[in-house]
Amino acid sequence: MAVSSGRTTISTVGRLIAVLLFIAVLVPGVLLGRAWWLAGGRRTVAAGAVELAEPTPEGVRTLARQALHGRRIRRLGLLLGVAGVIGSVVVLAEASVFLWVPILVLGLLAGVLLAEATRPRPRWRTTSPPRRPRQSEQISGWLVWTMRAAVAAQVAVTVPQWRSDELSDGVASAVLAAPVLAWVVAEIALLRALVRPLPVQGADVPVDEALRTWTAHLVTAAATVLALLPLGTLLLRAGIDPDGVSEGFDVLPVALVAGGFSALAAGAAVAGFLVTWLRPVRSDARALTG
Numbered sequence: 001m002a003v004s005s006g007r008t009t010i011s012t013v014g015r016l017i018a019v020l021l022f023i024a025v026l027v028p029g030v031l032l033g034r035a036w037w038l039a040g041g042r043r044t045v046a047a048g049a050v051e052l053a054e055p056t057p058e059g060v061r062t063l064a065r066q067a068l069h070g071r072r073i074r075r076l077g078l079l080l081g082v083a084g085v086i087g088s089v090v091v092l093a094e095a096s097v098f099l100w101v102p103i104l105v106l107g108l109l110a111g112v113l114l115a116e117a118t119r120p121r122p123r124w125r126t127t128s129p130p131r132r133p134r135q136s137e138q139i140s141g142w143l144v145w146t147m148r149a150a151v152a153a154q155v156a157v158t159v160p161q162w163r164s165d166e167l168s169d170g171v172a173s174a175v176l177a178a179p180v181l182a183w184v185v186a187e188i189a190l191l192r193a194l195v196r197p198l199p200v201q202g203a204d205v206p207v208d209e210a211l212r213t214w215t216a217h218l219v220t221a222a223a224t225v226l227a228l229l230p231l232g233t234l235l236l237r238a239g240i241d242p243d244g245v246s247e248g249f250d251v252l253p254v255a256l257v258a259g260g261f262s263a264l265a266a267g268a269a270v271a272g273f274l275v276t277w278l279r280p281v282r283s284d285a286r287a288l289t290g
Contacts, residue, residue, distance in 0.1 A: 026258060029266035035142055036273040039217060042139075046213045047281065049206035055283050059204040062122045066211060067280035070115045074278075077111015078104075105229075106178060109222045112274070113182055116215045117189040121196065124204050130197035133209070138193060139216035147220050150227035150263075151183045157234050166238075175234070179227040186219035210281045221274035225267050232263030 055063070084103040092099070135141065155176060162172035193212040199205060239256030 026262045026265070029262035029269070032146055032266045033269040033273075035140060035146075036221070036270055039140065039143065039273070040276065042213060043217070043277065046206070046210040050210050050281060050283055053203050053206045055207050056124070056201050056203050058122075058124045059199075059201070059207045060283055062124065062204075062211075063207060063281055063283055066119055069119060070278075070280060073115035073118065074108070074111040077107045077109070077114065079107075080110065081105070081107020083107075102229075106226070109182065109226055112218055112222045112278070113185045113189070116219045117185045117192070119189075119192075119211075119215065122199065122204075122208065122211075124199045124201060126197035127200050132195060132197055133212065135190070135194050135216070137209070138212045139220060143217075143220050143224075144190070147183065147186065147224045147227070150224055150231060151179045154179050154227045154231040154234075157231060157238075161234060161238065175230040179223065179230065182223040182226040186223040189215055189219040207281070207283070214277060214281060217277050218274065221270050221277065225271045225274065228263045228267030228270065232260045232265075232267060234260075235263060236260030 081104040084107055085100045088099050088103060135144070158167065158172055158176050161167045162169075162176075167175075193215045196208075196212075199208050235256050237260075239253045239258075239260055
């Protein structure tokens, strides 16, 4: 009877620890969602500054040109995603049905990244000597470093599973290449936004700052989503793997499952905020208010 009571106590404590661990691992995802919600305030301020100032004719043309460029490249990304879905159907037939959504999302996010990394340089006159803003004026450093940490974590989780033959070569290559390439493109876009000199006309400064802010948040969000979604999937896979479950209470599977749910939820939340940043910078009140 005493042995049974002891086992019951251990089981109860184990469940309590599992619940607390699950909640603790979900906290980073909640904090990331809150950080992106606060970034919406930065978007509002940047858009409002454009409205309060009266851009020069070249500033107005720059806004139109940048918006058109972004739409074209994002449409190209959508077409690439659709082409990828069609290709998967041709190659894998019915087995490709579960790949349609990931391939389409990959194409859309690739379009976002390429659109920002290849934005044409504004044609207005720049300051001489050149003056450049700090990255903290465009985006929170916490968001940028979270993107980098998510990519590093995704690589750290994928490589051991690949080496232990838990992932096939094709799957491992895909889940490694997508976030790493997205991170590289995002860093290029962030660097371009950082090193470009400020415009000499004061009325164009709010436009320039808004464009940099949009680019920084779009590429950071896209790369973060492309890292968090496969990371969450791999963590869940490892956590529910029957071969890794032992008798009694085991902290590791609980932590892996909680981490997987947290990464997936955070990735979905960041994707939601990403959609709000797709709206181009406008210079008239009606466009800003929708």
